[in-house]
Amino acid sequence: MEQRTEIASMGEFGLIDHLTRNNETRQASTLLSIGDDAAVIDHFGRQTVISTDILVEGVHFDLMYTPLKHLGYKAVAVNVSDICAMMATPTHITLSIALSNRMSVEAVEEFYEGVYAACEQYNIDLIGGDTTSSQKGLFISVTAIGEIRNDQFVTRSGAKVNDLICCTGDLGAAYAGLQLLEREKRIFLENPGVQPDLQQKSHIIGKILKPEARLDVVEWLQEQQIVPTSMMDISDGLSSDILHICRASETGCIIYDEKLPIDPETKEMAQEFGLSGTSCALNGGEDYELLFTISQSDYDKIVLSEKISVIGYITAAEEGMHLLTRQGNKHKLVAQGWQAF
Amino acid sequence: MEQRTEIASMGEFGLIDHLTRNNETRQASTLLSIGDDAAVIDHFGRQTVISTDILVEGVHFDLMYTPLKHLGYKAVAVNVSDICAMMATPTHITLSIALSNRMSVEAVEEFYEGVYAACEQYNIDLIGGDTTSSQKGLFISVTAIGEIRNDQFVTRSGAKVNDLICCTGDLGAAYAGLQLLEREKRIFLENPGVQPDLQQKSHIIGKILKPEARLDVVEWLQEQQIVPTSMMDISDGLSSDILHICRASETGCIIYDEKLPIDPETKEMAQEFGLSGTSCALNGGEDYELLFTISQSDYDKIVLSEKISVIGYITAAEEGMHLLTRQGNKHKLVAQGWQAF
Incomplete structure (x- = not known):
């Protein structure tokens, strides 16, 4: 039988520690990561691009056919996609989740495996977040940050006739x-x-x-x-x-x-x-x-x-x-x- | 009788446009705000502090006795508080919400009134977010960004004996x-x-x-x-x-x-x-x-x-x-x- 650890048995901080124990930083710009009130980023003279998305169970995904690892990967990828859409280079994410007690620690771990796989794939740092409970369903909120050389970002508004x-x-x-x-x-x-x-x-x-x-x-x-x-x-x-x-x-x-x-x-x-x-x-x-x-x-x-x-x-x-x-x-x-x- | 507009009647983009129509930018560093894939921030040689929090109905607040305007204000204030706790100056927020169909557009507007009041109080810009539906309850996710002179941020780990x-x-x-x-x-x-x-x-x-x-x-x-x-x-x-x-x-x-x-x-x-x-x-x-x-x-x-x-x-x-x-x-x-x- 698979192990099932109740989230309540770890508490919020225990769960966060557990989930982030192997979190690596890859970006020299990450001066301070998870574990304080806020993370700190250096910019080396570049501009920052920031985007945020929520994924809601029953609205954006169905856990009946969505493997949690894939879901974690996707939650990161869709936010990285917004950074890419500015022609910027993704560098950091924060990840917040609200979990119902239906989810075990093992299930949340599987989700985080996907998150970390995506961080590795896109060479980005997970630098913060919030973890809390929900009355019903899983809520995922990711904020992605990227960098770009000054004024090189590409918006939606620059298309010209004949482009x-x-x-x-x-x-x-x-x-x-x-x-x-x-x-x-x-x-x-x-x-x-x-x-x-x-x-x-x-x-x-x-x-x-x-x-x-x-x-x-x-x-x-x-x-x-x-x-x-x-x-x-x-x-x-x-x-x-x-x-x-x-x-x-x-x-x-x-x-x-x-x-x-x-x-x-x-x-x-x-x-x-x-x-x-x-x-x-x-x-x-x-x-x-x-x-x-x-x-x-x-x-x-x-x-x-x-x-x-x-x-x-x-x-x-x-x-x-x-x-x-x-x-x-x-x-x-x-x-x-x-x-x- | 109070007006009740169904959120569904506006659609996601209509709702976002409606809620952000009076959004002002206050920070010279806000190069691009709501309306593109991501917002863009300049830093003028400073470092960035970033923090994120979720507030979940039934877990963090009870709408029976929480005025929505106060809730919007609080959602911003508690994130600004995290930026302050780094001795940094708050500059920007992103705000994502997942709404049940129980909420009317007027109710969401009231919530945003509080958000904008807090932005004015703390002199910060709302520069992005995501708005979607939830099956049950209101979910609020705020990411706050602040700035600080290089390496002047204050962490939790610097206390010394006799301080x-x-x-x-x-x-x-x-x-x-x-x-x-x-x-x-x-x-x-x-x-x-x-x-x-x-x-x-x-x-x-x-x-x-x-x-x-x-x-x-x-x-x-x-x-x-x-x-x-x-x-x-x-x-x-x-x-x-x-x-x-x-x-x-x-x-x-x-x-x-x-x-x-x-x-x-x-x-x-x-x-x-x-x-x-x-x-x-x-x-x-x-x-x-x-x-x-x-x-x-x-x-x-x-x-x-x-x-x-x-x-x-x-x-x-x-x-x-x-x-x-x-x-x-x-x-x-x-x-x-x-x-x-």
Whole structure:
């Protein structure tokens, strides 16, 4: 039988000590980490980028099919993704959790294993947080901090007419993976004897359960000295997120349906659910890929990267925001992304 | 009838826009605030102090007797208090909330009124956050950021033998106020016709519902060029918190019972509940006063301040941690502060 230690048996400080006993610092800028009222960071003349996100059980994740280690990893990755979306280098996170007594210390440890794995992956320091109880469900709040050379950060508002619209990786996979997991959950609840076969679906399931922040692309762009004119990460779905860029930049856009990078697994799963791959890509959300615009003069550099697709271009605001289909039809883009409420 | 707008009718972005439409920036260091993936801060050669806290409905607050505006103020103040406890100057916060559908937009607005009032009081910028739904209850996560001249931050670990132990304000009042509110709640639930008379209890009720961070004391200490050897804020109760300082500093301590600053309202309320004022002060928690140690050579400067009490002194570790009563008896200090689990 697996060991179960009640959180109450350790107390708040015992639990914090226990969970952070192997916490390493990697950043020379971390002057003081966990264990005081606040952490202290040096900046060496750089600017700081800061972002925060909450993940709520039953709203953002379902513990029935979400391994806690993956959840810990994801909680960090989605915040690191926001730092990447500024073209900044992530350096630190704080992590707060509110736990119900349903969770054992072992379960929280598993969650932290994922947190630490992500800290290692992205070379960042966990420097603080808060741990408390909740009456119901698990709440996770992460604040991520990054650094950037003075005034080199990239906002959503710098896109210019004729800029190329680019995205990383492939789109819609997380949504397809979520639909699959939700279906298998329903089947399992009706018939607990049936074990889901998810063998051929590792890409879409990986994208929903353990997404990666595209720090690799940020570093590649920096190496190539490509400075996007605008950038954000795709968390609510491409159509919702490109609208954010267009509104902030006071532009319109054209997105080419045929240019959308969609994985075969995503297409297959979409078909099973009577959807199109395009609709998963536009409205799915949770991709955590980067969406950015570049000057046309950077096109020659961008095509060198297999990680980046050019999916459209920026137009004048009065031309509106449209998807151009293979058949040459224009459809108005509407934000149908994920709704928190 | 009061207006009730469903949060769902606004959507996440509508709600965020609505709540942050009057958000002002006060800090020249705020280069980019709410509305992008992350905020951007400049540092002008200073170091950054960062701290984070969660407040959970049913664990940290009871909406039956907590006005939402006070709650918003408190959520900011308790985080600012952590920044003050490093002898740093608070500059920015991020605020994330998870809301149940029980809350209306008007209710969230009231909460934000308190948040903005605290931002004004402490001269800080709200620069980001996340807003989402919860299945049950209100969750509030605040990350506070402050700045400090290079390497001037004060940790918990610098107390030296013979240093004086000081605290600000008065202790135990928040605990006494909480007991009073809990009693009045029980009476009200049993007999809704009875209106509580809290007229003569404004100090203790104010301390629990709307505590202030002691930024005033930090500024005073800076003006007097007093650099505490160690510092923290009293959130879990004096006995628990002085143990943190002693453990981090590898020292012991003596606290004088008769020197503990306890307000008459606290004493009176303690008596009604069959407690002593001392036990409220030692074990109460949520005071958000500052606890710090200074070199004896700073004593002459400290006595000038009415806001600061000298309550004991630091001893060698092997002498242990004790309370010395009026009768000259020594009692071992035990952490009995607030337990999150």
